[in-house]
Amino acid sequence: MTDAPKTERTLVLVKPDAVRRGLTGEVLRRVEAKGYTLVAAELRTADDALLAEHYAEHAGKGFFAPLVEFMGSGPVLAVVVEGHRVIEGFRVLAGTTEPTTAAPGTIRGDLGRDWGLSVTQNLVHGSDSAESAAREIALWFPSL
Secondary structure, three states: OOOOOOEEEEEEEEOHHHHHOOOHHHHHHHHHHOOOEEEEEEEEOOOHHHHHHHOHHHOOOOOHHHHHHHHOOOOEEEEEEEEEOHHHHHHHHHOOOOOOOOOOOOHHHHHOOOOOOOOOOOOEEEOOOHHHHHHHHHHHOOOO
């Protein structure tokens, strides 16, 4: 008898550039097609306090202020996604940060545009570890 695969959760943010371009449905379609489950979703415009806390590890870096400004520039679809190895799996599904070099078949590779703003305007965010996922989910969905 084998143990069932460990289920984990991650935070996915469909960033303002993707929301403006009408790509939220396509991002969610790809997440669900991969076999992951949507646990919670909310379309909202995040305030500076939430974004500064979310991106706290980048404070002091040159892209921090432009990132916070961009992320507050319009609605973001925040989603909690659940599944086996979902943290790693979503990051592979998203593709590398820079759309120009992201592999075909990934969200950024297929849908991303490179305007020289790849650190900020790259369609989606996915938690990079179990610790980050727990912290980020608590920020965006405190009732979970």
